Amino acid sequence: MISEQAKDSIERIFCQAARTRLTVGAGDSCDVAHGTPHGGAADGEVVVLTISSIAFRLLLILHFDHNDDAMRSYYLGARQATLTESLLEIGNLCCGAMNQQLVEYFPDLGMSTPYVLSGQCVPYLDQLKPDFLVSYHVTVNRAVHLGATLCVCADSPLDFVANVSEVAESVGELELF
Incomplete structure (x- = not known):
């Protein structure tokens, strides 16, 4: 069982x-909205990441389309990696x-190494009997579309309220004191 405030915290x-x-x-810019994940057909691939604890297991699933030129251009640029590697x-x-x-x-908490699965696996998330399952449509710079799904399975009651600030975070710049 996951409380409503814990669900809200996970979403924030x-x-x-x-x-x-x-x-x-x-x-x-990055806009995140509830809804059916955009990007990645059922026969495509998804990137799966897992955060696990004694109390719960959270899956973050990113849906993407290998053939989306805007996505390829944005995430690859001049890099020699594949779109899958970049994602x-x-x-x-x-x-x-x-x-x-x-x-x-x-x-x-422990975090898994990211891995790739067939998009055909996504409808089977219900087999995990999740306590919380929500999907998002993510739009970057109004041009790049991908989907995200959060799937949380709780092993015990889960209740917390996260203090999530809306201030932009540092992304690894060197700080001098």
């Missing part, structure tokens, strides 16, 4: 992580930002 943590980590440039990196950063927020409330 994800939205902040998406806005700060699913973008490439500091000035890029594994970006997804890992997003999941890591979520992990940093959640570790304040659950100190026993």
Whole structure:
């Protein structure tokens, strides 16, 4: 069982992580809205990341379309990586930002290495009997569209209220004191 305030906290943590980590440039915009994930047909691939604790398991699933030119251009630029490799990196950063927020409330967290599955697996998330399942449509710079799904399975009652600030986070700049 997951309380409504815990669900709200998880969503706010994800939205902040998406806005700060699913973008490439500091000035890029990122809009996150509830709805059917856009990007990635059922026969495509998804990037899956997991955060686990004694109390719960959270899956972050990023849906994308290999054939989306805007996405390829945005996430690859002049890089020699594949779109999948780039999204594994970006997804890992997003999941890591979520992990940093959640570790304040659950100190026993572990995060998986990101992996790729067939998009045909997504309809089977219900087989996990999740306590919380929500999907998002993510739009970067009004041109790049991808989907995200959060799936949370709780092993015990889950209740917390996250303090999520809307201030832009540092992305690793060197600070001098």
